[in-house]
Amino acid sequence: MGEFKLKKGYDIPILGEAELVLKEFSNPDKVAILPYEFRGIKPRLKVQVGDMVKVGTPLCEDKEIQEIKFVSPVSGKVIEINRGERRLLMEIVVENDKKYTKENFKFKPSGNISKLTRENITNALLESGLWPYIIQRPFAKVANPQDVPRDIFISAFNTAPIAPEVDFLLEGKGKQFQKGIDILGALTEGTVHLSLQRKGNNSGNVLEEVTGVEKHYFSGPHPAGNVGVQIHHIAPVNQGDIVWTIKPEAVALIGELFETGAYPNERIVALCGSSLKERYYIKTIAGAKIKEIIPDENINDDEARYISGDVLTGIKLNENGYLGFNNCLLTVIPEGKKKRRLLGYFRTGIDMSSFSKTFLSSWISSKKKKWKLDTLAYGGQRAFIQTGVYEKVMPMDILPSILAKSILAEDIEEMEGLGIMELAEEDVALCTYVCPSKMDFGSILRQGFDLIEKEG
Amino acid sequence: MKILEKFFDKIHPNFEKGQKYEKYFPIFEMMDTILLWNNKRNQRGTHIRDPLDIKRFMMIVIVALLPATLFGIYNIGFLHFEAVGVSATLWDMFLFGLIKFMPIVIVSYAVGGFWEVLFAVIRKHEINEGFLVTGILFPLILPASIPLWQVAVAVSFGVVLGKEVFGGTGMNILNPALTARAFVFFAYPGKISGDKVWTIIDSAKDKVVDGFSGATPLLVASGTPAGESAVKHVNDAGFSFLQMFYGFIPGSVGETSTLAILIGAVILIATGVGSWKIMTAVFVGGYGTALLFNAIAGPGSSGIFTLPAFCHLVMGGFAFGAVFMATDPVSAAQTETGKWIYGLIIGFLTILIRTVNPAYPEGMMLAILFMNVFSPLIDHYVIKANIKRRLSRAA
Numbered sequence: 001m002g003e004f005k006l007k008k009g010y011d012i013p014i015l016g017e018a019e020l021v022l023k024e025f026s027n028p029d030k031v032a033i034l035p036y037e038f039r040g041i042k043p044r045l046k047v048q049v050g051d052m053v054k055v056g057t058p059l060c061e062d063k064e065i066q067e068i069k070f071v072s073p074v075s076g077k078v079i080e081i082n083r084g085e086r087r088l089l090m091e092i093v094v095e096n097d098k099k100y101t102k103e104n105f106k107f108k109p110s111g112n113i114s115k116l117t118r119e120n121i122t123n124a125l126l127e128s129g130l131w132p133y134i135i136q137r138p139f140a141k142v143a144n145p146q147d148v149p150r151d152i153f154i155s156a157f158n159t160a161p162i163a164p165e166v167d168f169l170l171e172g173k174g175k176q177f178q179k180g181i182d183i184l185g186a187l188t189e190g191t192v193h194l195s196l197q198r199k200g201n202n203s204g205n206v207l208e209e210v211t212g213v214e215k216h217y218f219s220g221p222h223p224a225g226n227v228g229v230q231i232h233h234i235a236p237v238n239q240g241d242i243v244w245t246i247k248p249e250a251v252a253l254i255g256e257l258f259e260t261g262a263y264p265n266e267r268i269v270a271l272c273g274s275s276l277k278e279r280y281y282i283k284t285i286a287g288a289k290i291k292e293i294i295p296d297e298n299i300n301d302d303e304a305r306y307i308s309g310d311v312l313t314g315i316k317l318n319e320n321g322y323l324g325f326n327n328c329l330l331t332v333i334p335e336g337k338k339k340r341r342l343l344g345y346f347r348t349g350i351d352m353s354s355f356s357k358t359f360l361s362s363w364i365s366s367k368k369k370k371w372k373l374d375t376l377a378y379g380g381q382r383a384f385i386q387t388g389v390y391e392k393v394m395p396m397d398i399l400p401s402i403l404a405k406s407i408l409a410e411d412i413e414e415m416e417g418l419g420i421m422e423l424a425e426e427d428v429a430l431c432t433y434v435c436p437s438k439m440d441f442g443s444i445l446r447q448g449f450d451l452i453e454k455e456g
Numbered sequence: 457m458k459i460l461e462k463f464f465d466k467i468h469p470n471f472e473k474g475q476k477y478e479k480y481f482p483i484f485e486m487m488d489t490i491l492l493w494n495n496k497r498n499q500r501g502t503h504i505r506d507p508l509d510i511k512r513f514m515m516i517v518i519v520a521l522l523p524a525t526l527f528g529i530y531n532i533g534f535l536h537f538e539a540v541g542v543s544a545t546l547w548d549m550f551l552f553g554l555i556k557f558m559p560i561v562i563v564s565y566a567v568g569g570f571w572e573v574l575f576a577v578i579r580k581h582e583i584n585e586g587f588l589v590t591g592i593l594f595p596l597i598l599p600a601s602i603p604l605w606q607v608a609v610a611v612s613f614g615v616v617l618g619k620e621v622f623g624g625t626g627m628n629i630l631n632p633a634l635t636a637r638a639f640v641f642f643a644y645p646g647k648i649s650g651d652k653v654w655t656i657i658d659s660a661k662d663k664v665v666d667g668f669s670g671a672t673p674l675l676v677a678s679g680t681p682a683g684e685s686a687v688k689h690v691n692d693a694g695f696s697f698l699q700m701f702y703g704f705i706p707g708s709v710g711e712t713s714t715l716a717i718l719i720g721a722v723i724l725i726a727t728g729v730g731s732w733k734i735m736t737a738v739f740v741g742g743y744g745t746a747l748l749f750n751a752i753a754g755p756g757s758s759g760i761f762t763l764p765a766f767c768h769l770v771m772g773g774f775a776f777g778a779v780f781m782a783t784d785p786v787s788a789a790q791t792e793t794g795k796w797i798y799g800l801i802i803g804f805l806t807i808l809i810r811t812v813n814p815a816y817p818e819g820m821m822l823a824i825l826f827m828n829v830f831s832p833l834i835d836h837y838v839i840k841a842n843i844k845r846r847l848s849r850a851a
Contacts, residue, residue, distance in 0.1 A: 014504065161504075238850035311503045333503065340461055340492040345511040356508045358516050358727045377496045379509025380489055380582055383626030386790045387513065388731060397846075399791060402839055417843035432501045436508045440501030 003198070004233045006220030006395040010355050010430055012161040014311065015370035016274040016333065020168050022281045028288035030079070032093040032322035033070050035060055037308065037315055038132045040141025041068065043089045051078045056103030056128065056263035059092045067145060070325075071129030073265035073286040075101040091322060096285070102262045109261035113182045118148075121183055128257050130264075133250035133326075137231065137243050139449050140424030149244040151190035151235060156207045156248050157197035157218075159225030160310040160426075164270035164329050166248050167205055168281065174206040176255030183254055184246065185212050195230040207248070220395060228427040232396045237422050249328050269293075269323060273311075273332035274372040275304040287322050290330070301334040305375050312429035313442075336376030355434045356389070382437040390441075393430040398422065400431050404441055407448035412455060415448050464488050482576040486583040514585040516729045520720035521592060521780065527716040528709035529553035532600045535655040535706055541665035556600050556656055557709060560607050565591040567608045571615040575624060584625035586786070590615070593633040593780060596710025597773065597821075598640070599653040606644055610636040630828045631787045634821055641821065649817075651675060654706030669693065672706045674772040678810065678817040680759025687764055700770045711776035714769070721779040730783040733792065734799040738778035741803020742768060749811050760811050768807055777806070777820035782827075789831040791838040798834055802827045 035043035042063040047053060053076065058069040072094050080093035107124040110116060122145050125131045136143040143149070157166050170177055185192050194213040196205075216234055218224045227245045237243055249268075256264040267286045272279055277298050284293060290306060307314035308324030311331055315324060323330060341347070349359025353371040357363070390400040398419045406414040425442035432441045464487075470477045471484040489511070498505055533549025544552075568591050576583045594611055614636025619628040640648050647653055651671035657664060669676075673695040680686040695705055703713025711717075724730030746765035753761035768774060773781075782788060782802050789798035802823045809819025816822070 012504070236846075236849060238846075240850075305503060307503055314503065316503070331503075336495060336497045338495055340495045343491065343493070345493070345509065345515050349507070352507045354508050355506050356728055358508055358512055358729065373504045375497045375503055377494060377498050377505050378507040379505075379511060380485065380494050380496070382510045382582060382584060383624060385510065385513075385586070385626055386785050386788075387729075388785070388792065388795075389728075391792055397842065399839065399842055402790060402835070414839075414843075417846060418839070419842075419846055429502050433504065434506045434508070436506075436510050436513050438505065438509065442501050 001214060002216040002234060004216065004218045004220075004224075004230075005198075006218065006224045006229070006233075008392055008395040009159075009221035009223055010393050010434070011159065011221045012311075012355075012373070012433065013353050013367075013370050014161045014274070014333075014373045016162045016272050016276070016279060016331070016372075018162070018164065018270040018272045018279040018281055020165065020281070022168075022268065022283060025282055025284045025288070025293055027098050028074075028096055028285055028292050030093055030095055030289045030292070030322070031072075031074050031285055031287040032080075032091040032289070033059055033072070033287050034091055034308075034315075034322065034324055035070055035089055036084075037324050037326040038070075038142050039135075040139065041132065043070070045081065045089065045092070047078050047092070049078055049081055052076070053078060053094060054101045054103040055265055056105060058129065059094075060089065062142075065144060067126040068131050068142060069126065069129050070132065071103070071263055073263070075099050093322070100265070105261060105263075107261070109258055113179065113186070113258070116183070116186060118186055121186055124257070125254065128263050130250070130254055130257055133246055133253070135245050137228065137237050137245060137424065138241075138421035139453065140228075140426075143244050147242050149188045149190070150241050152184050152188050152192045152244045152246065153195070153227050153231050153234070154193065154213075154246055154248055154251060155195045155225055155227040155230055157195070157225045158310075159197075159220075159222035160312060161222070162272040162331060163225075163310050164272075164281070167207070169249050169268050169270075169328055170206050170252055173252045173255075174209060176252040176259060177206060177248070178210055178212075179255030179258055180251035180253070181210055181212050181255075183258060184251065188244070193230075193234055195227070195234070197225070223393075223427055223430060224395065226424075226427050228422065228424050229395055232398075232422055239416070239421070247328075267323075267325075268328055270329045271332070272329060273304075273307075275299055275301045275332040275334050284323075286325050289322050290317065291320060293323070293330075294332070299332070303335040304332050305335050307331040307333070311373070312433060313426045334372065334374045336374045355393070356436075377438055379436070379438050381439065384437050384439055387436060389434045389436065390431040393434055394428075396422070396427070400428065400441070404431075404439070404444050407444050407451075410451060412452055416452070420445065420448050420452070460491055464492065479577055482581065482583050483573060486573075486576075510585045513729060514588045516723065516727050517589045517780075518592060520723040520730070521589075521596065521710070523716035523719040524710040524713060524776065524780075525592065525596060527703055527713040528596060528711075529557050531703060531712055532556050532656060532709065534704060536657070539655045539657055539664050539668050539670070540662045553600070557595065559604055560595040560598060560600070560602060560709075561592060563604050563607045564594050564611050568594075568611045568615045571612060571620065575620045579624065581624065586625040587615070590619075590632045594636050597633065597637050597708045597776065597781075599648055599707075600709055601653050601656050602640070602647055606640055606647060610640045610643075613639040626786055628786055629832070630825060631781055631784045634781055634825055634828075637821055638825055651706075654708075670706060672772065672817070673700055674810070674817045677763050677767075677771065678760050678814075680762070682758055683755045684759045684762075686759045686762045687767060689759060690763075690767070697767060697770065700767070708773060708776075711773040714775045717775040717779050721775075724779065724783070730779065731785070731788065731795055733795045734783045734788055735778050737796045737799025738782050738803040738806075739769060741800035742774060742778075742807050743803070745804045745807035746811075749807065758811075758814075763811075768810070772810070772818045773820040774806060777824055778803070781820070781824050787828040787831065789834050789838075791835050793841075794831065794834040794838045798827050798831050801830075 043060040053072040062068040074096040076097040082091040084090040134143040198217040198219040306317040309327040403418040428441040471481045532553030537544040614632040618632040618635030622628045676693040680689040805823035806819040
């Protein structure tokens with residue numbers, strides 16, 4: 001058990017948190033899976049348009065590790081297969097017959113987890129399509145079932161901007177969560193680490209009661225809730241280590257799978273963002289169509305951006321598209337206005353919020369004020385200048401700007417030495433947010449990973 | 457605004473890839489974004505972005521330079537009228553300074569800007585706003601009497617050899633403004649050192665008052681004979697501490713008023729644009745070193761050894777260098793630990809050069825340039841230490 005107080009970082013004061021209200025939308029007409037959400041997966045189709053599928057029927061699999069499958073959350077007919085640029089598989093759409101006929105999995109639910117072998121568990125997770133929720137570090141991609149991780153890490157709270165409350169997502173699911181933890185414990189020879197937020201009083205929390213984990217307490221601004229930051233402080237990833245991470249909601253799904261033996265197709269998704277008039281949590285089927293869940297009347301802005309995940313790391317969705325699987329969060333924020341302002345950099349900045357203190361608002365507005373933030377870049381890309389701002393949002397013993405430079409110089413030895421293996425896009429997303437040169441540190445990081453994987 | 461927007465929208469296509477004026481896109485981009493704020497949406501990376509960009513970042517530096525610039529302009533006139541013994545109003549002094557100073561600024565921006573644009577067009581990258589700062593920093597560290605052609609030659613040297621040959625903004629090792637000044641310093645020493653250059657006197661028609669010297673306090677201090685008190689020597693020459701602090705003394709245009717520079721420092725630190733670590737480290741390094749020399753000053757040592765530490769900080773280019781030059785984000789140390797070391801050594805070297813080197817009364821410029829060169833080495837050791845910590849964790 002550890003107690004960690006992080007100082008560096010930033011809570012972006014963005015408007016649009018969801019109210020802690022749960023609504024239900026049970027029967028979407030169409031659902032889709034979006035395999036590109038999961039990093040490191042090269043999907044190969046297992047179905048064609050017109051095929052009939054059940055809940056749990058594989059729709060596609062990974063080309064490299066074929067055991068990793070993505071399954072249908074409903075029963076019905078495959079009606080569309082949409083590809084994007086370079087024939088990248090974007091969506092496999094299934095028309096819901098609303099009968100929810102279940103695929104017969106080979107594995108059977110078991111009351112006694114201690115009898116299950118590692119192999120039993122791995123196979124069950126692969127067959128049921130829950131495996132892709134397990135993400136490995138380094139490289140922050142879907143885990144390889146052949147690996148035995150040193151430890152497994154779970155962050156039980158979000159600090160990302162307008163991210164959902166984990167406690168609310170897991171309300172009433174304490175039993176499933178505990179079961180999920182027990183199952184994960186059998187997958188590692190090390191420890192399952194659970195990081196909780198140090199608030200005034202944690203009692204009464206589902207996660208406080210969990211056993212079979214080592215608990216750690218974190219406090220501080222974003223990215224304190226990022227599992228990568230927590231790993232760095234608890235037991236960092238060293239050369240040659242592989243650790244796994246999984247989101248708490250997915251832990252509960254694993255527990256549910258082993259309880260019922262069927263694919264758990266229900267998800268609770270937080271509908272957030274300032275473009276939504278009403279913001280709440282919704283219980284629905286995984287991959288439901290966005291238009292069905294959010295009626296047009298609920299949208300504030302003419303042009304809005306739909307994001308699966310949070311505003312820093314989420315994936316841009318098509319407004320006529322479908323909810324992601326990977327995130328229990330759909331953020332809708334206004335697209336930037338096309339109208340241009342005269343001499344923007346000369347403005348007092350009273351109407352804008354900034355991490356820096358170069359805008360008047362930083363001096364006179366209340367710290368608690370939330371801002372309606374849009375998708376403008378606010379400036380053109382420039383050569384990188386070391387303003388020291390990256391260092392202020394990186395609560396790890398890592399030199400972010402030096403690391404970025406070593407990646408751009410393609411110096412593998414140095415980037416490994418500087419800790420690239422400990423990071424994922426989400427951990428450097430704040431650097432991208434605050435960067436005055438408007439660089440994208442996330443894609444620089446991925447460039448480094450690709451180089452390392454290519455060179456072996 | 458609407459008209460501008462329409463105009464730029466209309467001519468924009470001509471500068472796109474494959475179009476007639478593709479080559480001049482950087483110039484278009486510069487004009488376009490100087491006038492109107494960029495309205496690009498985030499496509500990659502985070503969906504939202506902080507509104508601070510490099511333009512605003514550099515604007516803050518310019519705002520921070522304003523007090524020193526305005527005072528410097530006034531001081532040009534003040535020194536002139538004092539030297540020729542003519543009484544003048546504040547406005548006369550300011551106007552006189554403005555007439556003398558503006559041509560230097562214009563030449564600096566025009567010639568430097570020309571090179572900046574030329575390289576941007578050849579290299580096909582956007583024009584970097586860093587030049588907005590270099591273009592004003594350079595005139596501020598020159599004597600007001602500098603010939604304009606020397607400004608042009610020096611700024612060309614500073615921008616091309618100090619920055620562009622390394623690959624442009626962000627890649628340069630040396631501070632371009634200081635590189636340009638170093639060029640003048642070594643190529644035309646008669647125009648930037650001694651006691652004749654700091655006050656504008658037209659020898660054809662002006663008649664100086666009796667007892668006029670024109671020497672900077674630092675020059676006076678460095679000329680203190682062995683065994684005498686430097687501070688007394690400086691006071692006898694007519695410079696009190698407060699006078700030096702407020703800046704009514706000969707010197708480069710922007711460097712004389714420590715007070716105006718400190719206002720700039722407050723702006724830089726409060727907005728987070730300038731590194732408080734570097735500024736503090738330079739002052740601490742300089743102060744400590746001066747104390748050290750005070751302690752070892754003996755009857756045989758040169759008089760400047762006795763100059764009190766707090767006097768060092770308000771004389772010459774110390775404050776200006778610490779606040780505006782050493783903190784240049786590109787040529788300074790890149791690591792947070794490195795910044796402390798970098799600043800401390802600049803302070804140390806400056807006082808060392810001032811005290812023990814008889815050839816140069818001022819050491820700030822050389823100390824900063826020297827540490828610009830060594831900052832990658834400092835960073836190297838900070839980086840190696842980080843890598844070592846990571847490796848030792850695994851063992």
